[in-house]
Amino acid sequence: MKQLSLFAILVIALLIIAALGGAFYKVEEWQQVIITQFGRPVGDPVTTPGLKVKTPFVQTANFFEKRFLEWDGDPNQVTTKDKRFIWVDTYARWRISDPLLFFQRLTNERGAQSRLDDILNGETRTVIAKHDLIELVRSTNREFVSSTGATDLEEQENIVFGRSVLQTEVLETAKKRIAEADLGIELLDFQFKRINYVEQVRTDVYARMISERQRIAEEYRSEGAGEAARIIGSKDRDLKEITSEAYRKAQEIKGKADAEAADIYAAAYNRDPDFYRFLKTMEVYTRTMDKDTILLLSTDGEFLRYMERDR
């Protein structure tokens, strides 16, 4: 019994000494570990999380990230092929794919960041200098949609490569260089985060935008005046057309009626022109003679014929 408790105490003491000497270490879910013995790496990298054991006192655990890490490029002033001065801000995602190599070549993340700076900033500059600004801004040759449909802005510039091709170009070259240098890291993605004109250029661009807007405004105004004139013109035309058309129709109607009336008269009167002349003359007499008319009647006439005979 006493021996047993002595043994237990011994075991506990040993455990405490071991723990103090660093026999146990904890690997988090997002960590990977390289064990070094007096600075020299020993064994395979530990990539699984949990409670791990190493030789106390002589071995050290070096922790590395397993997750994807950020790389944020410095905003860089670059010149494009078409001589535009712009600021480019980029970012990339990378991870430590081989902690042993990483540990040997770069020691820590700071070392990696500075290597990435060299590679990515350089590649960004090279790729941008090879292309026009438009290639950096646009991704596709998608047609712009106009809000009015009326304004035809200057010809839409078309691209040959586009933003994503340029990004891929930077990414692929950087990947190759990283692989060649055996840095134990892997690039996942590279993106242009921000692209902006440098300050002086921006003023010029604003001036251009203003003049472009003014041009559009003028175009609208002139369109309005033109359309108004067109409407007034068509008003005048329509007016003339309507009145003249009405006149023409009225004349036609009247003419037809006159002709019809003439036909009717002719049809009736032609049956006996002589009798018609007589009747019409009688009618005209009644209409043309009034109290001021002096009548000279000869006894030769039809009316007084009987007077003569009676005498």
Place this chain on the structure above:
Amino acid sequence: MDNQGPRTIDIGDFRPGKPPTKVILTGALLLIGALVLFSAIFTVQPEEVGIVLRFGKFIRTADPGLNFKLPAPMERVLKVPVQRQLKEEYGFQTVEAGVKTRYSDRNFDGESLMLTGDLNVVVVEWIAQYRVSDPYKYLFKVRNVTKTFRDMNEAVMRAVVGDRSVDEVITVGRLEIEDQVKVELQELCNQYETGIQVEQIVLRSVDPPDKVKPSFNEVNQAEQERERAINEARGEYNKVIPKARGEADQVIEQAEGYAIDRVNRARGDAALFDDVYAAYRRAPEVTRRRIFLETMETIYPAMQRKILLDNGLQGVLPLLQLDGAGVKP
């Protein structure tokens, strides 16, 4: 309550005695026990999920409510608010949300200035609303997820805006931009294994830069002017043309009236003639004479001066004093 006066304290009562080792030991053990027990209990809020790590290794997830785990050094809990909608703001910053939300007036130009497809500049402010859909990935796949998410947002928004003209971005393209950014951002989120579900992209404002704004307003104004000029001209047209149409119809109707009148009269005259002629045919001589006499009957009484001339007389006409009145045959 009876003893209201100052109480006297006998310092002698607090005389230090021999420390009771057993009591202290028990107390310490109890305290440790309590601490251990305390660290073995944890609550997960309704909108959260708990991720339990044993010596750093992911063991299980814990649902909302009261949960137990192994005490402190062995197991650890990370809580991720999976149900809560999170948001990131770009180009502006809410200082204090409320009825009258205050925004920071810091300059966010770097974030919000971007180039459009026609190489103009716009200021875009937007909000990304998202949820953590996979807490494991969210915690263990990407370091500094929020920063990553922000970078992705900026890159995607610029790519989408870069494919549109300034005019389109400011006016008709907004919904489309929101949708496309959401889709592309989600693709990128999946590619990076962020465990993030993009819920919505909201464009807060899309404006031309301040210096250019007045000229954009001028365009709007010019557009209004154009509409006004056109409307005024249309008004003028509408004032004149319908009236002219009515007047034209009037002229035509009047002509129709004339035509009807003319034809009817002709028919009437013809009918009259027909009737008279029919009678005349039955007795030509008599009728003719009758008509003649009847006419004379109506004419003669009206005339005041009547002169009868015998056909034997010659040259009387000069003798007549005609006082200017017309002589009709």
